[in-house]
Amino acid sequence: MSVVDIENLSIEFPTRRGILKAIEGLSFSIEAGEILGVVGESGAGKSLTGNAIVGLLEPPGRVSGGKITLKGRDITHLSENEMRRVRGAEIGVIFQDPLTSLNPLYTVGKQLTQTILTHRNISYSKAKDRAIELLTEVGIPAPELRFDAFPHEFSGGMRQRVVIALALCCDPSLIIADEPTTALDVSVQAQIIALLKDLSRDKGVATMLVTHDMGVIAEAADRVAVIYSGRLVEIGDVRSVIDAPKHPYTRGLMDSIPQIGQNLKYLPNIEGAMPRLDGRPDGCAFNPRCKMVKPVCREEIAALRATENAGQMAACWIYDGGHKYV
Amino acid sequence: MSEQAILEVRDLKMYFDVSKPLVTRLMNRLPKHVLKAVDGLTFSIKRGETFSLVGESGCGKSTVARTIAGLNAATSGEILIDGKNLTGQKEKSSLSDIARRMQMVFQSPYASLDPRWRVRDIIAEPIRAYGLADNKEDEREQVAQLLLQVGLSPRDGEKYPHEFSGGQRQRISIARALSSKPEFLICDEPTSALDVSVQAQILNLMTRLQDDLGLTYLFISHDLAVIDHVSDWIGVMYLGRICEITPKSELFRRPRHPYTRMLLETIPDLKGGTERKPMEGEVPNPINPPSGCAFHPRCAFATEKCTRERPVLKGYDMAKVACHAVEDMRI
Amino acid sequence: MQTAKLSKWWAGFYDHDVTWSFLHSPLTMLASLVTLLLVGAAFGAPYLTSYTPFEPGSLSLMDAFLPPAWEAGGSAAHFLGTDGQGRDVLAAIMYGTQISLIVGLFSVLLSVAIGIPLGIIAGYATGSWIDTLIMRVADIQLTIPPILIALMIDGVVRTSMSNELHEEMAIPVLIFSIGIASWPQYARITRSGAMVERRKDYIAAAKLIQTPAWLILLRHIFPNVVGPTLIVATIGVAVAIIIEATLSFLGVGVPPTNPSLGTLIRIGNNFLFSGEWWITFFPAFTLVILVLSVNLIGDWLRDTFNPKLR
Structure with missing residues (x-):
């Protein structure tokens, strides 16, 4: 059974010049123990999706359609208070910059125990035991000593571990990790990715890993969803998407990533840039940059369709329910 | 070789005083803190080539770029452009002539x-x-x-x-x-704030410009794949020093310094799907770097000598490496 | 051709976010209307009223203490009544507002003219002795209330000038005192802006091509930090008007021969307890409305141009 189900989600920003549709008709689900990578360029809407799930959309942004179901419960339009309870009990959130998620004025131990105590009816000493257990779990050395340390006394990588411990306080069934490794050095990145993988595998947590870094996705995710200009253009098993991308955008994206030992003088690249929210073309948003563009692409948006690879779907006119007909 | 070098850097040092204000320091009897952002760098770049500095954040690679560009005054050492010393230059007109031939592209497009x-x-x-x-x-x-x-x-x-x-x-x-x-362009992480598809466009543009205009690049990046794509020579930096300088082909085929090996192991592998080994530990605080070889606390090959003695760059074939273990042929 | 250009400009102006925000803030529109009316009445006074309240020859003591037109005994000729010397209160307010506005505007101009350059220099040279010197002076001055500084300067000028000369020079002296007293806040705002800008790489790019520091300050830093300071200056005008009114109320501001709103309030204050309330009430009311409107415009400017504060 899937932990979270997103059906036809749309997010819009009303402005004086009309409504800007940031996300349109997005659907995916994440199973227990699975890591779904969500990739896209900045401005594609990948972070918005995460924020919508945890009910942290910045106004005037709003969910204008679709349904978010968490463990069978519709949480699309919960009140602020109810959403806070859901967030506390079911969803752990990890952001890019660990410093913004931690309060610099309190010790790490205090922040952990406070969070545990607000969501659970247990004694302080039990909560402290649990906090130290969590610090151990995320791989912080000498957790009893570090319990009384302030966030600034930790290094960047250790701080991100503390944020993960904080996200785990309530034994969440879903973790939303928004660029959790972007602010970290490459050597530390690998450590955090390994930790996230262990957590989802051992605890059966469903994880939504939002990032722009295909390397991180390749390493951590089980499945990957590619978002372009507010729409899901491809979704599938991580190996098939990376090794045999189906949507022309995903192909272009994969080709443009430099690889060690590739020895190309020029990198293959996609010309142009992703359109702004207020400047999307008719039809498929990728059509002005697409090398395989056909007349229909300029008029109508293709739905997600099955491709010749089982379980891999792409929103492109070159596929017609399992067959490629170009 | 030095006739062809457009840029030569000799024993460049850039120290920053990061001490607390004088009064606070006297009251709390604190010592003076000096951040050795760049601590004795020597390298040269041949005309028309791309030399890259790679390393994790805090290793001083951006400081090198800014010091060569003249945005920081070097603590000591020499920077020579076409054999003319930039650091001792007092005469304004000749300085301005050198400055014109050197330009910079910055990280943040904003x-x-x-x-x-x-x-x-x-x-x-x-x-x-x-x-x-x-x-x-x-x-x-x-x-x-x-x-x-x-x-x-x-x-x-x-x-x-x-x-x-x-x-x-x-x-x-x-x-x-x-x-x-200009003839010489300093590029400080020029694509790290961009999306990958756009990064490819900019990298291609830079390659084309180098061909068309015969430019020389000093390229700074933390991304090894980008470095591999653009460079002819690569300098790997750790805590203000170069631990290995090699031609590109050598570095990726035959990394010598243990830190270089570690860096290469942490690169996410897109195609193979092999799990990368997480590197142990993190970069230490540069204000208080480890003694001897700064990398020794994270190094699997460290011996007692490494904690004591700072290794110097020594040549091996095309490469230069600063490591006791390599020197003693332990690796 | 000319009209096409103009209409294009107008379309751009009308479509601009600032115009839109203005047209969607009724309070700001009202405040701007009131301010415009007050400014118009103040500077149009010679054309709008035939009374010349501050020429002693034109006054008639017969008309003294007339209440406003709608009260018993009031006269339609003096809509807001007259004071103890037969001066028309409405005309006095119009002329008084003119003085208040002049003092408010010019003193802020002076503060800004001192504060912005010093702030930019201090911010660009953060950590150097120049920065320390400028900001310490500003800090010291900020510990003394502006009114006290203005009082001090006024006191010095008073003792060093003859009585007539002082009366003639009263307005420039006031502008100078208030202007000098409030430059530190503009220096501070500008400095913090300059400190942010100087770290940005477009400054590095300018340094790279050997641009001298004064040109960097003038061409890059100044245009990028002046906006927020000018917005605060709008609110500063309201503050300066209040300081001027306070000084005049205390009797050290502009003399009664050429009174500002503050002077009018002080004169009228003497009659408050004998029942002639209108002499002080209407100038005071005008002052409140003027200051409130300018403040509201300032707030709107700040909210519109600095979204971070919203």
């Missing part, structure tokens, strides 16, 4: 363009500073040419930076750098 200036004025700024245009007409012509050269249209000159995407702004930044007709 902070590197003055938001209140039109693009044509931004690009023309170096032309005006060095008096490179005969008249207004000539200047306009030059700006239009530069815009075309970086893949924008002359009409874009009338717009303001905020009307452009990150990748386009980086093109403007490159056009500005080219406008003083």
